[in-house]
Every structure is written in structure tokens, then in C-alpha cells.
Amino acid sequence: MSDDKKPDFKDDNSNPETEIRKLTDRKQELIEKIKRISKGLKYKTIELKALEPLEAQAEKENPFILIRKLKKLEFRLSTQASTPKMEKVMMKEIMDLERQIRKVKPLLTASSRIRRVREDLKYYEGEMVKIESELKTLRERLKGLIDKRKEERANEKKGISYQQEETAEEHFTSLEDMADKD
Numbered sequence: 001m002s003d004d005k006k007p008d009f010k011d012d013n014s015n016p017e018t019e020i021r022k023l024t025d026r027k028q029e030l031i032e033k034i035k036r037i038s039k040g041l042k043y044k045t046i047e048l049k050a051l052e053p054l055e056a057q058a059e060k061e062n063p064f065i066l067i068r069k070l071k072k073l074e075f076r077l078s079t080q081a082s083t084p085k086m087e088k089v090m091m092k093e094i095m096d097l098e099r100q101i102r103k104v105k106p107l108l109t110a111s112s113r114i115r116r117v118r119e120d121l122k123y124y125e126g127e128m129v130k131i132e133s134e135l136k137t138l139r140e141r142l143k144g145l146i147d148k149r150k151e152e153r154a155n156e157k158k159g160i161s162y163q164q165e166e167t168a169e170e171h172f173t174s175l176e177d178m179a180d181k182d
Helices: 016-060 063-079 084-156 162-171 177-182
Strands: none
Touching: 016 084, 084 162
């Protein structure tokens, strides 16, 4: 998923309102992404449950043994010098094995599909963990900014302003300033 743009969460003292808005927008994006991933997880879980009986049947019938037998027989037929009668018997066995393989072919595709579904589930779970951790840090940052804004507004109502405290230092004269005046 390539829409992983991580905004800069620095406190640059610019405008807390715009930063809160940006963080809130990013939080909504992450929540929408979690919804999509949850749907994918749910779908893949249901799909895996539907394919599990085929997996059990594939383990029981094991189509890979049939394929291995077929390849051995084909190799023996192509490399071994035999009589026409023996070749006919081998061809009959090959055709029989091919028929059996065609019957269990859905089991082969189901086993590969199960493997892909499990990989998808692992991917979705990893993505969910990453997004949830980012969402947690984002919520903490957002909560801090909102609390700071509430505190500033409460102090402004009481008559205290942070800007006044910062400019108060400018009114003091330093020794350097006094030395420069002489």
C-alpha cells in the first residue's frame, strides 16, 4: 500500500490550529485505511475457512506423490530401452496417472491458493500493527496539542498570555547594551 505519507509531527510553534487540523485529517486517513484492511482480513479469513477442507483432502490424497510417480515413469519411458509391449504398459500407466492427477487438480490449485491467502493474512496483520502504532502516536500528539490549546485559552481568559512573557525579556537592558552605549 503506497499511500503511506507520514506527516511531520514537529511542534514548530506556528499555528496549533492548523497542526491539529492536519493531525486530525491524518487520523481520519489512518482510520479509513484500518477499515479497508479489516475488510480484507475478514474476507481472507472467510476464504481460508472455506479452503481448509480442500487442504485436508489434499493432505489425505497427496497429489504431489502422483505427479512424482508420473515424472519417474515418463523419465523411465524416455531413457530405458524396452520392448513395444512394455512401452504400451508404461503408456497405459502414464495415462492412468494423468487421469488421477486431473481429478485432484483442484486440490493442487487450492493448496497454492491457501498458501497465498495465508501470506495475505500475514501482510494485513503486519499492516494493521504498523497503522495502529502510528495512530497511537498520532493520538497522543493530538491530545497533547489539544490540552495545550485548552490551557492557553483558559489562561487567556484569566488574563495571562504567553506572548507577554516572551516579550517581557526584551524590556530588560543587558550589561552588553549598557557597555555599547558608552
